Amino acid sequence: MMRETIMIRTRPLKAFLPSFVLSLLAGTVGLLPAQPSPGMAALTPYTTCNFSDGLQVVQVDPLASEITSREVETDSGSRQINLEAGLRIMFAYPGTDFYANVKAELLPAANYAQLKQFLLDNLQHLGHGNIMNTSLHSPLNGFEAHGLDREKLEGGVLGIYLLFDDPAHAVTTIYMLNQEPQDRKFQTIEEYRRLRDQFLASYSACIRTNQQSR
Numbered sequence: 001m002m003r004e005t006i007m008i009r010t011r012p013l014k015a016f017l018p019s020f021v022l023s024l025l026a027g028t029v030g031l032l033p034a035q036p037s038p039g040m041a042a043l044t045p046y047t048t049c050n051f052s053d054g055l056q057v058v059q060v061d062p063l064a065s066e067i068t069s070r071e072v073e074t075d076s077g078s079r080q081i082n083l084e085a086g087l088r089i090m091f092a093y094p095g096t097d098f099y100a101n102v103k104a105e106l107l108p109a110a111n112y113a114q115l116k117q118f119l120l121d122n123l124q125h126l127g128h129g130n131i132m133n134t135s136l137h138s139p140l141n142g143f144e145a146h147g148l149d150r151e152k153l154e155g156g157v158l159g160i161y162l163l164f165d166d167p168a169h170a171v172t173t174i175y176m177l178n179q180e181p182q183d184r185k186f187q188t189i190e191e192y193r194r195l196r197d198q199f200l201a202s203y204s205a206c207i208r209t210n211q212q213s214r
Contacts, residue, residue, distance in 0.1 A: 037085065039084045039085030039106050040062060040085050040087070042085070042106060042168065042170070043085060043086075043087050043104045043105075043106065043170070044210075045206075045207050045210030045211045045214065046087060046089060046102070046104040046172065046207055046210075047060045047087065047089055047104075048210055049202075049203060049206035049207070049210070050206075051199075051202055051203075052202075053093075053195075053198070054093055054094055055091055055092070055093055055099060055199065056091065056092065056093075056094075057089055057090070057091060058090050058091065058092045058098075059088075059089070059090035060087060060088070060089050060090075061087065061088045062085075062086070062087055063083065063085065063086030063087065063088075063105075067083065067086070068082065068083055069081060069082045069083055070083065072118060072119065072121075072122035073122060073125055073126075074118065074121035074122050074124070074125045075121065075124065075125050076121070079118040079121070079122070081105075081107070081115050081118060081119065082107065082108050082111070082115060083105055083106070083107065084105075084106040084107065084108055085105065085106040086103060086104065086105040086106070087103070087104045087105075088101065088102070088103055089101075089102040089103075089104060090102075091199075093185045096179065096183050096184055096185055097177070097179035097180070097183040097184065098177050098179075099176075099177060099184075099185060099195075099199075100174055100175065100176055100177060100199065101174075101175040101177060102172060102173070102174050102175070102203075103172070103173040103174075103175075104170065104171075104172050105170065105171050105172075105173070106168070106169060106170050107169050107170070107171060108169070109169045112166070112169040116164060116166075116171065119162060119171060119173075120146065120162070123146055123147075123148065123160065123162055126148065126160060127148045130148045130149060130150055130151070131148060131149050131150070131151055132147075132148045133146075133147045133148060133149060133159075133161075136161075136200075140163065140200060140201065140204050141201070141204040141205045141207075141208045142165070142204075142208055143163040143164060143165055143172070143204050143207075144163070144164040144166065145161065145162070145163055145164075145200070145204075146161070146162045146164075147159060147160060147161035147162065147174075147200075148160055148161075149176070149193075149196070151189075152189065153178060153186075153188075153189055153192065154178070155178060156177065156178055157175050157176065157177060157178065158176045158177070158178045158192060159174075159175075159176035159196060160173070160174070160175055160176070161173070161174040161176070161200060162174075163200075163204060172207075174200070174203075176192075176196055176199075
């Protein structure tokens, strides 16, 4: 549900997400239930963040109940990521298209280490032709962080970042979105990187604060 406190431009997600990202969004429709499951409740801290620069959470969609896994590609072939719960969280600045598409997911504890490696292998696979962010601070507010970016402001997704919370067997996948120049907060690659770093630091800190206050 879009909050009425800000105005954002709402082109369909398909207008600026590549097929490999769209496939991950299947089944993420609807609103959070009034009484969420324990798994969904554990993800609530990911949805209630405010930012000093005006960025806001504008839409939260739970993973459809029938979706229990998703497929990722690696250099060694396809891998299945089993899911216990998941949310899609959309972020936007006032007067702009979506800035970030975030997937917060709980993975089964029994094979979390294997699934985590599959996700890292997927990131490496997606990194061909892109730049791994070797300057990324990790851990970042207690999250193990990995990410990559495009070299230029082109394509529907400019960066992909993973935040792992090992004790909670949770992963946050962040897609930094591109838009038309008049519909985005940044105009240069340097501005994109500054906002990206600010978002990653602020969002991860907010999640930790929310978790500790529960």
